[in-house]
Amino acid sequence: GVKWTYKGPEGEHHWSKHYPFCGGTFQSPIDIKSELLRFDPALRPIEVQNYNLAPDEQLTLGNNGHSLQISLPPKMYLSSLRHRYTAAQLHFHWGSSSRPAGSEHMVNSRQYAAEMHVVHYNSEKYPNISMAVDKSDGLAVLGVLVEVGDFNPAYEQFLKFINVQVPGFNVRALLPTRLDEYYRYDGSLTTPPCYPSVLWTVFKNHVTISQKQFLALTTALYSSNAQDSVAIPLHSNFRKPKLIDSRVVLVSFKE
Ligand SMILES: NS(=O)(=O)c1c(F)c(F)c(S(=O)(=O)CCO)c(N[C@H]2CCCc3ccccc32)c1F
Numbered sequence: 103g104v105k106w107t108y109k110g111p112e113g114e115h116h117w118s119k120h121y122p123f124c125g126g127t128f129q130s131p132i133d134i135k136s137e138l139l140r141f142d143p144a145l146r147p148i149e150v151q152n153y154n155l156a157p158d159e160q161l162t163l164g165n166n167g168h169s170l171q172i173s174l175p176p177k178m179y180l181s182s183l184r185h186r187y188t189a190a191q192l193h194f195h196w197g198s199s200s201r202p203a204g205s206e207h208m209v210n211s212r213q214y215a216a217e218m219h220v221v222h223y224n225s226e227k228y229p230n231i232s233m234a235v236d237k238s239d240g241l242a243v244l245g246v247l248v249e250v251g252d253f254n255p256a257y258e259q260f261l262k263f264i265n266v267q268v269p270g271f272n273v274r275a276l277l278p279t280r281l282d283e284y285y286r287y288d289g290s291l292t293t294p295p296c297y298p299s300v301l302w303t304v305f306k307n308h309v310t311i312s313q314k315q316f317l318a319l320t321t322a323l324y325s326s327n328a329q330d331s332v333a334i335p336l337h338s339n340f341r342k343p344k345l346i347d348s349r350v351v352l353v354s355f356k357e
């Protein structure tokens with residue numbers, strides 16, 4: 103597809119020129135404001151299956167020019183939603199060492215240091231993620247807000263790796279302890295083509311990584327692919343919050 107960036111002439115205000123959905127409705131991320139929230143007792147705790155990967159399960163760590171991503175095996179899936187959603191990859195959004203705030207979702211206009219997304223697709227209805235990516239019930243993404251604080255051994259598993267293969271690790275440990283407290287809304291991919299195909303689950307509780315780990319994340323990548331001559335450090339790869347319109351944000355917890 104057409105090249106896009108987070109800043110400059112191909113930045114987010116220009117995405118809709120080549121990717122019309124980016125200028126459409128049901129866009130993500132959003133600023134999750136308390137006055138928009140509605141408690142929904144039907145929202146069950148998120149259940150993850152086979153997230154605890156054995157070390158002999160090699161995972162591919164990649165830089166797709168937009169984010170640090172880890173491809174995930176199809177044995178991993180979510181079992182608590184209407185359909186089975188099978189894991190495809192996880193990736194991050196972050197700020198920069200000079201401007202640390204880089205999460206995509208905000209909570210009452212608070213932007214966190216970073217955000218991790220675990221992308222899943224509806225494997226009951228679609229054979230692969232490419233067929234699911236533009237369907238309204240195609241994707242389910244788990245969002246984890248990341249703050250700088252205590253060292254987090256779970257994140258160390260891959261932040262120390264710069265090669266392309268990382269040993270399997272417990273992906274569940276990257277999530278907050280409580281999977282029963284989350285925000286839920288219908289939204290979109292936060293990158294082009296911005297399809298409104300994502301059932302968003304953003305956990306209420308953030309996780310922490312140390313300043314050193316955060317620096318490793320923000321300096322891990324260069325946005326150029328291999329053959330480009332100059333390597334430009336990749337940072338601030340977050341989209342700004344979009345209008346909520348008439349959408350309601352459901353919450354699984356009482357304040
Ligand atoms: N924030 S977000 O909306 O969750 C989100 C990203 F921010 C993001 F950068 C990516 S990307 O790394 O693929 C780069 C551009 O799509 C994705 N990819 C998903 C959706 C697109 C197709 C596809 C195919 C295989 C695996 C994952 C994905 C993405 F879903």
Ligand SMILES: [Zn+2]
Pocket residue numbers: 193194195219292
């Ligand atoms: Zn993302």
